[in-house]
Amino acid sequence: NPGKPGSRDMRDAKMLYVTLKMDWTADPEVSGPEALKHMLGEGEGTAAWGDVDGLRHKYFLYQPETETVSGVYVFFSQEKLDAYMSSKLFTMQGEPRHVSKVTATVLDVMEGTECSIEMAEWGSARPSQEDVAQAAMLIVHLNVDYTAHQSLPHEQALRNVMRADGMGYPKAFRAVLGLRSKYFVYDSATETCSGFYTFLTRAALDAYVASDLFMAQSAFPYIDGMAYSIHEVWPGTERTMDLGAWTGQSSAWLGPVRQGAQLVMSTPAGQGGSVSAPRTETEVRVERKGDSKEKAALAQATERIKGLERELEASEDVARAMASLVRTQLLFAFLADSVGPVNVVTRTCDYPMVGGAPGPMVGELWRRAVHEAGGVVRRSLKVAKEEPRCSATMKRGMAAVARTGELHERLAAAERRLQDAQQRLMEQRAATTAASEEQDSKLAQRDAEVRALTQRAEAAERHGAELEDEVDTLQEALERGSAAAVAAQEKIEGLEMESAGKEEVLQGVQQQAEEVCAEAAALREMCDAAQQEADRANEALRQAVAQLARLKEKSKAE
Numbered sequence: 001n002p003g004k005p006g007s008r009d010m011r012d013a014k015m016l017y018v019t020l021k022m023d024w025t026a027d028p029e030v031s032g033p034e035a036l037k038h039m040l041g042e043g044e045g046t047a048a049w050g051d052v053d054g055l056r057h058k059y060f061l062y063q064p065e066t067e068t069v070s071g072v073y074v075f076f077s078q079e080k081l082d083a084y085m086s087s088k089l090f091t092m093q094g095e096p097r098h099v100s101k102v103t104a105t106v107l108d109v110m111e112g113t114e115c116s117i118e119m120a121e122w123g124s125a126r127p128s129q130e131d132v133a134q135a136a137m138l139i140v141h142l143n144v145d146y147t148a149h150q151s152l153p154h155e156q157a158l159r160n161v162m163r164a165d166g167m168g169y170p171k172a173f174r175a176v177l178g179l180r181s182k183y184f185v186y187d188s189a190t191e192t193c194s195g196f197y198t199f200l201t202r203a204a205l206d207a208y209v210a211s212d213l214f215m216a217q218s219a220f221p222y223i224d225g226m227a228y229s230i231h232e233v234w235p236g237t238e239r240t241m242d243l244g245a246w247t248g249q250s251s252a253w254l255g256p257v258r259q260g261a262q263l264v265m266s267t268p269a270g271q272g273g274s275v276s277a278p279r280t281e282t283e284v285r286v287e288r289k290g291d292s293k294e295k296a297a298l299a300q301a302t303e304r305i306k307g308l309e310r311e312l313e314a315s316e317d318v319a320r321a322m323a324s325l326v327r328t329q330l331l332f333a334f335l336a337d338s339v340g341p342v343n344v345v346t347r348t349c350d351y352p353m354v355g356g357a358p359g360p361m362v363g364e365l366w367r368r369a370v371h372e373a374g375g376v377v378r379r380s381l382k383v384a385k386e387e388p389r390c391s392a393t394m395k396r397g398m399a400a401v402a403r404t405g406e407l408h409e410r411l412a413a414a415e416r417r418l419q420d421a422q423q424r425l426m427e428q429r430a431a432t433t434a435a436s437e438e439q440d441s442k443l444a445q446r447d448a449e450v451r452a453l454t455q456r457a458e459a460a461e462r463h464g465a466e467l468e469d470e471v472d473t474l475q476e477a478l479e480r481g482s483a484a485a486v487a488a489q490e491k492i493e494g495l496e497m498e499s500a501g502k503e504e505v506l507q508g509v510q511q512q513a514e515e516v517c518a519e520a521a522a523l524r525e526m527c528d529a530a531q532q533e534a535d536r537a538n539e540a541l542r543q544a545v546a547q548l549a550r551l552k553e554k555s556k557a558e
Helices: 007-012 033-040 047-051 078-085 088-094 129-134 155-162 169-175 202-209 212-219 290-328 364-370 381-385 388-402 404-557
Strands: 014-022 055-063 068-075 099-109 136-144 179-187 192-199 223-233 334-336 342-345
Touching: 014 078, 014 088, 033 055, 068 078, 078 088, 088 099, 136 202, 136 212, 155 169, 155 179, 169 179, 192 202, 202 212, 202 223, 212 223, 290 404
Parallel strands: none
Antiparallel strands: 014 068, 014 099, 055 068, 055 223, 099 179, 136 192, 136 223, 179 192
């Protein structure tokens, strides 16, 4: 069933569990979980993982108590996982300064997990950021001790417990409210079986942890300890969810029946059992009105495909049951009641050969004929045939063995019906592919137009906000300029008044200077006149001195 996970998908799938220990003090740009959460969500830091080849899911998780960021990956195959782990996108996760330690563990996804994943739907066709913000993940680790109890002696026995065509244990989780997926994974190196649960809400997770189903997991005798942790699912995970598609193929292996394991069906003594395929009829009424004709046709085709899928699954169940009956080919696997028809498939070799006590079932005469009270085989089948009390049962058993040819024919017919149903399904899908692709193209075109308009509106809004900021800045600058202009005008007026006063003072000083200059000129004239008088007086004095000297000389002479 393409699109839905099958057992072969689970056998091929691998889980990668990566934990990153945070150091919020190492990088100022990533100083706490909110900063990193914003980078992954609003900053689109998870977008690179949306293009990883072969990736089905990656959950981005955070546990506040341990300050640990985790990545839970599911890959379609080991090859795709190996390619990713060799890429730069994986190896660079330990490079940021705020990451102090990185651990990575590869785990096997166990067959049977297809029964417990992708069950509850998200709020929309694709998970939105609001959907993952409300979600939470529960991670449970169970240590398995294969020596503790004979009912689980080795790893293959555990895997048979999980398989859908074995005990089908994962089916028990279909009824858990709010559970989107539970991945059953196994680590052979540590003999640890783990469950990775995704709940749509934290409330649904808390209700499950308080339930008997959760607590019962640690009560099995071969479980030697249980540990669990609860994690937030961070925004950005919506970009890395539900990528690619499962093939929907189931494993062809039906395998040998383990001793003591229950086969396909069993019935109480005296009651008949049979395998039948319920007839599936699908009737879809679609009203076509206006532009909804294409959608109605697509819905009708999809519903018919679902009906074929249900019919195919029913046919597969019949084929698997008949194959188990035919391939067993053991005389003691077919027992008859007192009426005679073979109508029950009981446990291989019965419980006395493998330990334990048989329940009330058809075939007690057989068991008593072949086994002693202590459970030790004492007689061969040939000897058992000769026992009068069970000869009738043996004859009917031999008749049942003779019917294996008929069962083979019925199996072949069932396989042909499977092939026919698959062919019809492929034809129906091919018939609806063109309409679906055209509808998807139109929807994609409309989505692109809406995104373009949204981006233009957001750009216009951002531009308007920028213009408003610029206007506010200019307004503030204008106000500051006006205030500066008023202050400058006042200063100019003050300077002008001061200049006028200084000019009057300057004129007075200039007038005084002119008066001083006039006085200085008059004094200079007076000095010149006095100099002239002094010169004349000096000349007169010189003449007087000369005359005195002549008189002295004359007086000496006399």
